[in-house]
């Protein structure tokens with residue numbers, strides 16, 4: 049194999065598993081170290097620069113970083129990255145003086161943002177400091193999109209959301225709330241230089257079965273129902289509630305029901321428990337609130353008697369795999385009747401683009417989704433851009449933010465007359481961390497602590513108060529201990545061939561057998577299988593050196609490196625060095641908190 | 643700041659037949675200089691014991707004084723150990739060996755510990771064919787006391803301070819063979835592929851096994867002009883034999899060239915496959931190897947591999963017909979069998 053090109057900014061980036069997995073590429077280990085040092089404000093600002101809503105995300109993020117975390121491969125559980133973020137948000141000082149100053153003299157370009165969710169707000173945050181004049185339209189009373197209308201207050205306190213939404217809106221954004229945009233043409237006619245569509249996927253799917261019409265007074269669409277709870281229109285629900293669906297919306301619906309008078313709330317889902325879309329922790333939280341989850345039950349009909357909903361009929365199924373395809377096959381048992389006063393349908397959400405005229409040069413595909421360039425988020429009409437759930441279908445807040453950043457870059461390039469394909473490079477920096485003998489600029493000691501659990505408020509309190517936040521967050525001591533579990537994967541093991549005298553010290557000392565000196569192979573597969581412990585995880589790269597004096601090469605499997613620095617400690621010639629890698633993904637306005 | 647070995651291991655670390663991973667055979671984190679050859683030898687000892695499926699508690703590791711003699715702290719932390727006085731490792735090993743035949747004795751020493759202060763002890767352990775493996779970590783200097791030339795420093799070798807050594811160096815392998823060592827090998831700390839099978843074979847040999855391992859002292863004797871530096875040893879090594887170790891239960895493939903390969907069965911049932919590099923050389927012919935060592939000395943080459951093997955010898959305990967039971971397990975009635983037995987013995991001596 050030829051030597052690895054570590055000059056490629058993505059090589060070391062990929063070693064930082066969490067940051068690489070984060071759609072917005074938040075520099076995770078850097079902020080975790082700051083939390084350990086008690087520098088909450090600094091940790092917050094690093095987050096704010098990357099993901100705009102650290103307080104929200106520290107409570108609600110889908111956390112794609114955690115399954116990626118290296119710690120999960122060397123022991124059982126990853127670092128509680130998400131909940132550490134919350135610690136930064138909860139303990140930060142006033143940050144207003146740190147926010148970017150907004151030029152009073154504008155750059156003359158006008159942008160319309162349709163929808164006031166995280167995607168649009170990210171575009172606003174990135175463009176306002178550059179002097180853009182920004183108009184934001186949303187049909188709700190306040191900004192935040194589904195973070196406000198869907199995520200219940202017991203998971204995300206309104207004050208936390210308000211604070212972070214206002215950091216953006218206070219940048220001089222002209223808000224047009226209570227305004228549902230019914231025509232894109234009208235917006236375009238106002239002469240904006242560019243329009244960003246961040247309208248989300250606002251339509252909840254219905255489930256049309258016998259009895260749907262007759263029972264409609266007690267049958268709700270989950271998304272609409274949650275919004276009406278969030279905006280204070282709905283205050284109670286029946287004692288017996290069925291929630292249909294197995295995703296996170298279903299989890300929020302059932303838990304909200306428990307707080308509005310639901311005593312026997314059941315989640316009923318077609319698929320097996322293990323295949324449910326909801327995150328494991330959301331399922332745990334629902335079960336903790338005495339909500340049984342009945343899996344393998346396919347809804348058949350709504351049972352309505354004397355004009356009033358009585359319950360629903362279900363068919364029992366089992367999952368059978370035939371020809372590699374998973375099918376739900378009826379067990380043949382009689383239908384099951386489940387009693388209910390109310391039914392909430394939470395079986396999916398859809399986009400809604402009937403307000404976009406089809407003669408504007410903006411093409412849609414056969415699923416009625418806009419045709420986009422997935423890197424620039426530009427539509428087939430060059431001055432219209434998309435982002436968030438409206439772009440590629442419903443995902444989550446952090447994805448909406450990441451796409452917002454990309455769209456903002458595109459809009460900026462477009463408005464400056466540049467090619468939107470000319471993407472800016474990430475900012476990178478690699479710094480030596482050696483401080484002295486056995487001393488590094490980071491805490492290279494690897495703690496053995498297992499993952500700390502986030503404490504929760506008493507169920508008696510949370511189930512009687514819709515707004516009482518369930519999770520209490522880590523206290524500073526626990527946060528420190530949890531932060532210490534981070535392996536500092538951004539402190540890279542950098543190898544310099546010409547210094548190596550092949551004494552094997554690093555290979556001998558490495559606690560996780562990452563380093564092998566061996567003869568090179570043509571094929572990566574052969575080289576991987578010749579290592580001290582074969583490198584079987586191909587999602588993890590191997591670092592291959594140039595040929596050494598004896599003709600061998602040094603191969604390091606990045607997979608389970610603890611970043612403990614022992615290789616560098618034991619190297620007599622500093623052929624190994626521990627260097628901290630900063631990777632800051634590009635944004636339209638490059639802030640400087642990292 | 644920390645200098646602690648993390649407890650985590652690679653999750654897919656292989657296990658040996660006893661269900662142990664290599665971690666179980668390791669010791670504390672080394673405090674030797676970074677890059678010291680001795681650390682590689684420690685790692686090779688770990689590899690060899692892991693691969694031989696040795697139960698660590700059936701090993702006694704013994705050493706003298708020196709950087710080399712510190713290494714038992716860095717491997718086999720689950721074994722017995724005795725760090726003795728300078729040069730006295732052979733006496734302690736002899737005593738322990740006579741007291742308990744059931745353990746495997748692994749002695750490590752330095753060139754100073756062995757060839758200077760301990761010479762008087764070393765030669766007698768060989769002469770008596772003590773059943774042990776004796777490894778010299780040979781760096782041509784007294785590392786621990788800041789690198790003075792040792793008795794194995796080659797004539798003409800240049801020290802770090804630029805001085806040439808005017809004394810003749812002792813060839814520990816030639817000496818061992820001459821004194822009747824029954825397993826003699828030479829290797830280089832930087833060549834684990836060769837060293838690990840040699841240690842495995844030595845541990846499986848019954849009788850005195852000696853391995854002289856050239857092990858560069860990075861701090862005091864790795865300079866240009868030194869004949870014990872990484873670069874010099876790599877350039878001047880000449881492999882005389884390649885050795886493959888085959889555990890007792892594994893079948894041996896028969897398709898080999900008898901003129902080049904020799905199979906030797908060890909006392910514990912394992913086999914070593916010896917591949918000869920030079921046709922004039924026979925590991926069971928003392929004269930051939932003494933000649934080879936002499937020639938190598940003339941041409942400034944370092945012969946490595948298994949040099950000499952005598953599988954027919956009788957080790958000390960067998961020769962003395964000592965008890966199989968470790969002394970600490972003998973009870974009073976075994977040791978004091980009573981008046982009648984004593985009288986019988988006295989009768990026999992009249």
Ligand SMILES: Cc1cc2nc3c(=O)[nH]c(=O)nc-3n(C[C@H](O)[C@H](O)[C@H](O)COP(=O)(O)OP(=O)(O)OC[C@H]3O[C@@H](n4cnc5c(N)ncnc54)[C@H](O)[C@@H]3O)c2cc1C
Nearest residue numbers: 163165166167186187193194229247248436437443444445
């Ligand atoms: C019940 C539920 C719980 C969720 N929980 C989480 C969670 O815990 N963590 C997480 O990461 N994600 C969660 N999500 C997903 C997350 O809320 C969305 O992925 C994210 O908000 C998408 O952001 P966005 O900016 O694309 O759109 P949205 O947040 O949907 O914002 C779009 C806004 O545009 C408005 N709008 C739509 N059309 C028009 C129009 N024509 N004119 C004017 N305004 C319009 C909408 O009303 C809305 O306010 C959840 C979703 C649901 C339904």
Ligand SMILES: Cc1ncc(C[n+]2csc(CCOP(=O)(O)OP(=O)(O)O)c2C)c(N)n1
Nearest residue numbers: 708709710728752753754755783784785786
């Ligand atoms: C009786 C006695 N004399 C002298 C010393 C000083 N001393 C300590 S180590 C050493 C030489 C060690 O050399 P070597 O055995 O080659 O070990 P290395 O450090 O080179 O591995 C000496 C002379 C001592 N500790 N005890």
Ligand code: SF4
Nearest residue numbers: 066117118534535537
């Ligand atoms: S150990 Fe730390 S730096 Fe490494 S992946 Fe996990 S959180 Fe990220």
Ligand code: SF4
Nearest residue numbers: 558609610612613615
């Ligand atoms: S930092 Fe070096 S010694 Fe530590 S695990 Fe990684 S490669 Fe091994």
Ligand code: SF4
Nearest residue numbers: 675678709785859860
């Ligand atoms: S002084 Fe020499 S022999 Fe001793 S630890 Fe350092 S390098 Fe090794």
Ligand SMILES: [Mg+2]
Nearest residue numbers: 752753781783
């Ligand atoms: Mg020495």
